[in-house]
Amino acid sequence: xxxxxxxxxxxxxxxxxxxxxxxxxxxxxxxxxxxxxxxxxxxxxxxxxxxxxxxxxxxxxxxxxxxxxxxxxxxxxxxxxxxxxxxxxxxxxxxxxxxxxxxxxxxxxxxxxxxx
Amino acid sequence: xxxxxxxxxxxxxxxxxxxxxxxxxxxxxxxxxxxxxxxxxxxxxxxxxxxxxxxxxxxxxxxxxxxxxxxxxxxxxxxxxxxxxxxxxxxxxxxxxxxxxxxxxxxxxxxxx
Numbered sequence: 419x420x421x422x423x424x425x426x427x428x429x430x431x432x433x434x435x436x437x438x439x440x441x442x443x444x445x446x447x448x449x450x451x452x453x454x455x456x457x458x459x460x461x462x463x464x465x466x467x468x469x470x471x472x473x474x475x476x477x478x479x480x481x482x483x484x485x486x487x488x489x490x491x492x493x494x495x496x497x498x499x500x501x502x503x504x505x506x507x508x509x510x511x512x513x514x515x516x517x518x519x520x521x522x523x524x525x526x527x528x529x530x531x532x533x534x
Numbered sequence: 535x536x537x538x539x540x541x542x543x544x545x546x547x548x549x550x551x552x553x554x555x556x557x558x559x560x561x562x563x564x565x566x567x568x569x570x571x572x573x574x575x576x577x578x579x580x581x582x583x584x585x586x587x588x589x590x591x592x593x594x595x596x597x598x599x600x601x602x603x604x605x606x607x608x609x610x611x612x613x614x615x616x617x618x619x620x621x622x623x624x625x626x627x628x629x630x631x632x633x634x635x636x637x638x639x640x641x642x643x644x645x646x647x
Contacts, residue, residue, distance in 0.1 A: 451635075453637075458543070458639050459639055460538075460540075460625060460637040460639040460640050461625065461627075461637040462637075463634075463635070522569060522571075522581040522584060525571075525578055525579040525580070527577070527578050528578075528579075
């Protein structure tokens with residue numbers, strides 16, 4: 419089974435702090451994704467990466483950055499945390515299939531981040 | 535851009551009965567994939583069922599089946615013989631290339647004993 423591990427289930431940080439959310443997958447997947455999940459809005463894509471050191475902006479990249487130094491690890495960085503970034507953050511991975519997209523994404527347990 | 539709409543924020547069903555969750559989507563692509571994901575309370579999101587748009591036959595997975603109406607851009611999920619463990623948030627999603635997956639807002643389903 420694919421295992422996607424997020425470093426923290428719950429995290430509390432203060433406004434202005436630099437926050438790191440870590441995600442590791444063990445299935446050698448090329449693609450990795452970061453979403454935030456908010457009630458009534460579903461999942462919104464922040465950033466994704468299809469290879470080491472490659473990254474693409476999703477729908478809501480403002481205030482975030484990412485790092486992919488190794489294939490198995492994809493980090494989400496909140497440069498200067500703000501209260502409107504309080505949310506559930508989900509990491510996902512999937513294999514690379516070119517133009518076909520029938521493989522599902524595999525999700526981690528999520529990190530519930532509170533910014534005070 | 536693709537959009538996915540789930541018009542039912544919350545639903546409930548009695549144990550052992552059948553429930554249908556609605557999903558509509560909007561895309562100009564010809565080849566794409568549709569998914570239903572389940573997120574139980576405080577647990578990991580997992581895939582329930584998927585459908586390839588070029589296949590006319592509706593996908594089924596045990597008690598879960600879909601009603602895929604391509605012309606209407608509709609992709610509903612039917613859960614038969616509902617069980618207490620089916621209580622979860624259900625997300626409909628569409629994907630037309632390797633990286634762009636769009637999710638609906640979700641439907642919170644409660645199965646009542």
